[in-house]
Amino acid sequence: MKRRTFLASxxxxxxxLSSPLYAAAKPHRVAIIGHTGRxxxxxxxxxxxxxxxxxxxxxxxxxxxxxxTQAQTRLKTSAGFQDYRKMLAQVQPDIVAxxxxxxxxxxxxxxAAIDSGARGIYLEKPFCRTPREADEIKAACxxxxxxxxxxHRNRYHPALKAIDTMIASxxxxxxxxxxxxxxxxxxxxxxxxxxxxxxxxxxxxxxGGKPLSCSAVLQQDGKRVTPADVITGNEGLGPLAGNALxxxxxxxxxxxxxxxxxxxxxxxxxxFGLQLIGSRGIISIRNDRFxxxxxxxxxxxxxxxxxxxxxxxxxxxxxxxxxxxxxNHLVGHHIYLVQxxxxxxxxxxxxxCGVQEAxxxxxxxxxxxxxxxxxxRAVPIPLEERDNALASW
Numbered sequence: 001m002k003r004r005t006f007l008a009s010x011x012x013x014x015x016x017l018s019s020p021l022y023a024a025a026k027p028h029r030v031a032i033i034g035h036t037g038r039x040x041x042x043x044x045x046x047x048x049x050x051x052x053x054x055x056x057x058x059x060x061x062x063x064x065x066x067x068x069t070q071a072q073t074r075l076k077t078s079a080g081f082q083d084y085r086k087m088l089a090q091v092q093p094d095i096v097a098x099x100x101x102x103x104x105x106x107x108x109x110x111x112a113a114i115d116s117g118a119r120g121i122y123l124e125k126p127f128c129r130t131p132r133e134a135d136e137i138k139a140a141c142x143x144x145x146x147x148x149x150x151x152h153r154n155r156y157h158p159a160l161k162a163i164d165t166m167i168a169s170x171x172x173x174x175x176x177x178x179x180x181x182x183x184x185x186x187x188x189x190x191x192x193x194x195x196x197x198x199x200x201x202x203x204x205x206x207x208g209g210k211p212l213s214c215s216a217v218l219q220q221d222g223k224r225v226t227p228a229d230v231i232t233g234n235e236g237l238g239p240l241a242g243n244a245l246x247x248x249x250x251x252x253x254x255x256x257x258x259x260x261x262x263x264x265x266x267x268x269x270x271x272f273g274l275q276l277i278g279s280r281g282i283i284s285i286r287n288d289r290f291x292x293x294x295x296x297x298x299x300x301x302x303x304x305x306x307x308x309x310x311x312x313x314x315x316x317x318x319x320x321x322x323x324x325x326x327x328n329h330l331v332g333h334h335i336y337l338v339q340x341x342x343x344x345x346x347x348x349x350x351x352x353c354g355v356q357e358a359x360x361x362x363x364x365x366x367x368x369x370x371x372x373x374x375x376x377r378a379v380p381i382p383l384e385e386r387d388n389a390l391a392s393w
Contacts, residue, residue: 114146162315181259213249
């Protein structure tokens with residue numbers, strides 16, 4: 001089955017296929033920004049463009065000469081640059097893919113891409129380091145009408161719509177809370193919150209609405225973090241502290257959401273995701289797994305001598321066969337996400353996970369730091385402090 005048949009499987013992508021984009025003879029020109037040794041090329045954010053007839057890679061930038069040569073071969077382009085600003089000025093792309101995982105580069109790269117006249121940006125997560133950086137990128141995107149999408153892949157998974165239907169039809173009962181966790185590996189705590197937790201927080205935002213406040217505590221080896229524990233984080237994350245954290249958000253829809261991460265928690269990463277806990281059952285979402293979600297029916301607090309099944313939730317609903325072929329590839333390899341970005345440019349609408357959604361994850365991360373510095377009191381969101389509170393503690 002051809003890719004266009006796959007993409008036509010959902011209403012959203014079927015609508016996208018009818019857009020003027022698909023009648024255009026001239027493909028969108030894509031410039032790739034990587035940085036070998038400092039975030040590299042993300043998780044396939046450079047190569048996804050080769051899968052689309054509507055895009056053409058017109059150049060790649062990487063300050064590492066060896067990495068640049070390898071990228072040119074991989075991306076099938078002769079146009080290589082060691083300075084991404086020179087590339088942007090010379091090739092004048094329609095879309096810029098910002099690939100490095102090291103988040104300290106994202107703010108400058110986004111602003112340079114916007115200034116170059118690009119119409120769209122596809123960006124590796126995390127979005128940026130602080131609400132202040134997010135504010136500046138949002139303002140620049142609005143000023144130039146640039147569509148920016150961040151690679152929070154799980155928000156694009158079609159099973160989310162099936163879960164929405166289950167919630168609307170009261171199959172979950174009253175939602176009592178959301179429980180989210182990071183991977184709980186060696187990065188547990190603040191680093192986990194940034195590099196993996198933003199996937200979880202993005203879905204917390206999706207299901208819970210806007211977070212209104214956050215109260216949190218950071219711990220180092222079981223003790224409350226002090227200013228002496230603050231370090232410079234890996235991957236350009238900025239000030240970090242703590243190998244464990246516990247955060248509570250009050251959500252717009254009336255229930256709380258929690259995020260917890262403990263280094264080396266012994267769960268073999270099985271907790272990475274979130275649970276929607278309702279009076280009639282639990283929906284467990286395991287990020288980046290297939291199937292993405294399971295339904296465990298029954299009152300979660302009521303003892304029973306009957307095993308409770310874990311029922312897979314597909315795009316067709318709980319317990320039904322998955323009708324979409326190659327779904328792992330379409331979600332995991334950014335196909336749905338790039339398709340949505342291309343369509344958002346053509347239809348002049350915001351991407352599904354656009355700059356506002358991305359900025360909210362940055363707000364939620366920084367709210368953890370702000371609350372801890374404030375003695376773990378609940379801090380309102382949006383935050384008054386627009387920089388990382390650990391930086392001036």
